[in-house]
Amino acid sequence: MSPSTVPDIIVGRLPLYLRELSKMAEEGKEITSSQELGKRLGISSAQIRKDLSQFGEFGKQGTGYNITFLVMQLRIILKVEDVWDVVLVGAGDLGHAVVNYGGFTDRGFRLGLVYDDDPSKIGQMIGSYIVQDVHSSVDDIRARNIRIAMLAVPTADAQTVTDRLVEAGIRAILCYAPTSISVPEGVKVEYIDPVLHLQHMTYYLP
Amino acid sequence: MSPSTVPDIIVGRLPLYLRELSKMAEEGKEITSSQELGKRLGISSAQIRKDLSQFGEFGKQGTGYNITFLVMQLRIILKVEDVWDVVLVGAGDLGHAVVNYGGFTDRGFRLGLVYDDDPSKIGQMIGSYIVQDVHSSVDDIRARNIRIAMLAVPTADAQTVTDRLVEAGIRAILCYAPTSISVPEGVKVEYIDPVLHLQHMTYYLP
Numbered sequence: 001m002s003p004s005t006v007p008d009i010i011v012g013r014l015p016l017y018l019r020e021l022s023k024m025a026e027e028g029k030e031i032t033s034s035q036e037l038g039k040r041l042g043i044s045s046a047q048i049r050k051d052l053s054q055f056g057e058f059g060k061q062g063t064g065y066n067i068t069f070l071v072m073q074l075r076i077i078l079k080v081e082d083v084w085d086v087v088l089v090g091a092g093d094l095g096h097a098v099v100n101y102g103g104f105t106d107r108g109f110r111l112g113l114v115y116d117d118d119p120s121k122i123g124q125m126i127g128s129y130i131v132q133d134v135h136s137s138v139d140d141i142r143a144r145n146i147r148i149a150m151l152a153v154p155t156a157d158a159q160t161v162t163d164r165l166v167e168a169g170i171r172a173i174l175c176y177a178p179t180s181i182s183v184p185e186g187v188k189v190e191y192i193d194p195v196l197h198l199q200h201m202t203y204y205l206p
Numbered sequence: 207m208s209p210s211t212v213p214d215i216i217v218g219r220l221p222l223y224l225r226e227l228s229k230m231a232e233e234g235k236e237i238t239s240s241q242e243l244g245k246r247l248g249i250s251s252a253q254i255r256k257d258l259s260q261f262g263e264f265g266k267q268g269t270g271y272n273i274t275f276l277v278m279q280l281r282i283i284l285k286v287e288d289v290w291d292v293v294l295v296g297a298g299d300l301g302h303a304v305v306n307y308g309g310f311t312d313r314g315f316r317l318g319l320v321y322d323d324d325p326s327k328i329g330q331m332i333g334s335y336i337v338q339d340v341h342s343s344v345d346d347i348r349a350r351n352i353r354i355a356m357l358a359v360p361t362a363d364a365q366t367v368t369d370r371l372v373e374a375g376i377r378a379i380l381c382y383a384p385t386s387i388s389v390p391e392g393v394k395v396e397y398i399d400p401v402l403h404l405q406h407m408t409y410y411l412p
Contacts, residue, residue: 011406014405014409015401015403016397016402018405019386019402020386040386041386077409078406080405080408084404084408086404093299093300093306094299094300096303097299097300097303098400100298102360103399103400104401107401107405108401108404108408148407148408148411150400155308172410172411174404174407178309179229180229180247188410189248190403190407192398192400193225193309194356194380194398195221195313195315196221197396197398198290198292198315198380198396199220199221199224199286199313199314200217200220201354201380201396202284202290202378203220203285204217205285205377205394
């Protein structure tokens with residue numbers, strides 16, 4: 001299937017499969033099954049087989065999936081076989097946590113630039129990054145041809161910063177602010193809002 | 207429909223609807239339509255009508271939805287009409303960001319206790335919370351009958367802490383560590399891992 005015809009909900013599960021398969025590879029496993037993968041993820045094996053079948057034939061009936069091969073295929077499908085530079089806007093506690101997050105390495109992303117608009121933060125170091133003035137971000141991002149941004153700014157600033165990032169050529173935004181942002185057609189947005197997840201779980205609590 | 211028969215993917219969209227409708231209410235709007243809500247969220251109006259219809263009849267054909275009423279109904283469905291106490295384990299940068307996150311208020315959650323296992327952090331203040339020793343968490347959580355936890359600990363500690371939380375009676379865990387955790391039947395887990403979202407978006411990038 002072409003990218004546009006696979007349901008987005010299926011695409012959204014692939015990164016979870018990739019993460020778990022990579023973990024299996026780290027554990028030294030070579031072969032797995034949709035049953036085993038499903039058990040580890042709390043997803044039915046039928047769902048996993050159906051999801052993967054949208055993209056090709058990755059395992060043989062009865063012999064399971066070669067983990068290294070499937071990891072490689074998922075990386076290609078998700079376009080993370082190479083490394084994307086990512087910009088972070090917002091150098092508060094959350095920005096610090098994002099910079100120090102250990103999960104980017106080997107998963108297709110590298111933090112390129114860190115921005116803030118607070119004069120007391122600009123010029124300071126976070127890890128190995130110098131916090132840059134967000135007012136210079138449009139030129140920097142264009143010059144480096146960066147397509148992905150993470151937004152860790154207060155809600156009140158989220159839309160203004162978004163508009164600037166879009167102007168700079170950003171085409172995918174991961175928004176940590178607990179608000180919705182408006183973007184033009186062709187720009188993807190995903191939200192990280194802990195309350196969305198908490199409310200999803202309380203539905204099931206007795 | 208009973209909670210167990212509505213597809214989980216639909217349940218997962220309700221918090222997003224609730225967030226956007228609450229924002230509309232704050233903007234002073236009284237009535238909305240599935241078209242308007244869909245446009246603001248990037249979801250089709252047909253999908254929104256179909257999702258809401260799983261839970262009842264919330265709008266009249268041609269007159270749209272009363273926002274206050276729909277917000278109230280969604281809060282009841284998601285069981286956030288009252289306030290849940292939540293425990294946070296992990297008092298690093300991410301823990302600080304969670305404590306200082308402004309999005310919990312009025313959305314059904316209140317941070318009750320903050321834990322860490324690092325002697326240099328125990329006893330320190332984060333915002334208005336004193337960081338408690340995680341070794342006392344089982345007794346505390348049981349005594350206060352808390353059901354929900356957020357996990358902001360390093361990957362290496364995630365499973366050990368999870369086991370302790372489950373023993374204490376926690377039934378919903380929001381895991382920020384970039385790893386999968388194992389829980390017994392009946393315990394819900396959701397993950398916050400920025401790379402899962404980034405990889406979801408790169409699929410669509412040219």
